[in-house]
Amino acid sequence: DAGVTQSPTHLIKTRGQQVTLRCSPKSGHDTVSWYQQALGQGPQFIFQYYEEEERQRGNFPDRFSGHQFPNYSSELNVNALLLGDSALYLCASSPSTQAGTFGSGTRLTVV
């Protein structure tokens, strides 16, 4: 049984560019949450999707947006990238609002 799958694993972008990260949830999970984890910090909640709707949102600017598809997979989009957006982006899926199962993340480097 595949767990949570994230792609790509690593990504390098230039300031001002846009990026899309992808997440396939664990089988049977319908809720997807996204987190940003800076080096040496705990994960910071970005937003959560359920039934293709953004259900909750953390303290992140509108440059961060997302989408959930009918098959429960999800995308995280970040526009106008800043150097400070460099981080490990984690996706977690769950059958409810609980913390859930995490993927291995996408390491984004903005140069």
Add this chain to the structure above:
Amino acid sequence: EDQVTQSPEALRLQEGESSSLNCSYTVSGLRGLFWYRQDPGKGPEFLFTLYSAGEEKEKERLKATLTKKESFLHITAPKPEDSATYLCAVTSFNRDDKIIFGKGTRLHILP
């Protein structure tokens, strides 16, 4: 403001030397407290969920306990493979189940 504080930030132990990690929280209406293990460059791996004061959970050399203000992760006779960052997170009834993570404790077990 809801907050999760973990201590110590880092801990070095000899193999077999038992110790405890602390997670103190200030949230109104705790819904659940979670412990995760995170290896470098990987996503967090779920360990335990605790819901009410007095609850305890065990898994191999790890035991998690919960009081009204804090949780402890006790590590008994640790082995080098227990080296990782241990993350604590909480959800609150009053925050629409948004998950707040602490910064983690980096544990290093010396052989």
